[in-house]
Amino acid sequence: MTLIAVIDHGAxxxxxxxxxxxxxxxEPVRIDTGSDxxxxxxxxxxxxxxxxxxxxxxxxxxxxxxxxxxxxxILGVCVGMQLLFDHSDEDGNPCLGLVAGTVxxxxxxxxxxxxxxxxxxxxxxxxxxxPAGTTFYFVHSYAVRPTDDAVVTATTACxxxxxxxxxxxGRITGVQFxxxxxxxxxxxxxGNFVRECSDVRRVA
Numbered sequence: 001m002t003l004i005a006v007i008d009h010g011a012x013x014x015x016x017x018x019x020x021x022x023x024x025x026x027e028p029v030r031i032d033t034g035s036d037x038x039x040x041x042x043x044x045x046x047x048x049x050x051x052x053x054x055x056x057x058x059x060x061x062x063x064x065x066x067x068x069x070x071x072x073x074i075l076g077v078c079v080g081m082q083l084l085f086d087h088s089d090e091d092g093n094p095c096l097g098l099v100a101g102t103v104x105x106x107x108x109x110x111x112x113x114x115x116x117x118x119x120x121x122x123x124x125x126x127x128x129x130x131p132a133g134t135t136f137y138f139v140h141s142y143a144v145r146p147t148d149d150a151v152v153t154a155t156t157a158c159x160x161x162x163x164x165x166x167x168x169x170g171r172i173t174g175v176q177f178x179x180x181x182x183x184x185x186x187x188x189x190x191g192n193f194v195r196e197c198s199d200v201r202r203v204a
Contacts, residue, residue, distance in 0.1 A: 001027045002198050005040040007067060008032040010057040012046030012080065013180055020180040024191035034062025037070045042197030046180070047079025048139065051103060052091030054079055068096055073197050074172045081167070081174030082144055090142050099169045101146035108159025111141040117156050119165050119177065124153035126166060126173060126192045134185050136165075136177035143176060171200075 004026045006017055014030060021028040021044070029040070037043060045067065047054055058064050067074070076084045083095045088103035095103070106113055116135040121127040138156070143163035146152060154166035156176070165176045173193070179186035 001025070002041045002194050003039065004028045004194065004197065005031045005037050005043045007043060007045045007058075007063060007080075009045075009047070009054045009061070009063065011049040011054065012077075013048060013178065014046065016180040017044060017046045017077070020187060020190050021194070024187055024194050026194045026197075031063070031066070032061055034066045037066055037072075040070075040072065041200070042073040042075065042193065043067065043070050044193075045074065045076045045080035045083060047077055047081070047083065049079055050090055051079055051082050051088040051095055051142075052093045054083055055093055055095060058083075064096065068098065072171065073193070073200055074098070075193050076172075076174035077180070078140060078176060078178055081176055082142060084167075084172060084174050085144050085146070088142065098172055099144075099146060099151060099167060099174070100148060101144055103142050103144050106141055106143050106158055106163065107161040112139055113141065113158045114139045117158065117177075119154050119156050121154045121166070122152065124166050124168065125196070126168075126175065126189050127154060128192055129188050130185050136179065136182040136186060138165075138177045140176060144174070
């Protein structure tokens, strides 16, 4: 069984994420206090709400160092993806700094960007098995702007904006959409992540 730590920062569709991970064969464990995550095969950083509130909760619960020091695969979802970057304009606070770049407001109206939208893959392994033109569920007003475009592995258009909807930087991946709320195609994405975690464990 693939053991996945699901980081609880107070807002993040926790039950839906845990159920989805179980559906694809993982064993999720909710983590809400700072601890050594080395025993886990992967980490999921889910999220709804705002980066500032999430970072304050991560800090208060002693979870920042736990996530930053973890050496295995990490998947950030929605706000969890935004937390992976250096800084967010949403509240002016620093984030985890695992991927170089910032988070800025979408150039689109109306906001939030809410509903189903297409994700155009650029060779992203998490989207393996997902048909071209597939739509996923989004709810957000901000998007990541990586310093290095090479980390962008899928994009999505919204209004005048084309933003990074999937990023990959070494062992770290992030998706702006909610796979746990995107039906069978979302389960494919989570299943691909769980398999990556299992592959890393076997190699180690």
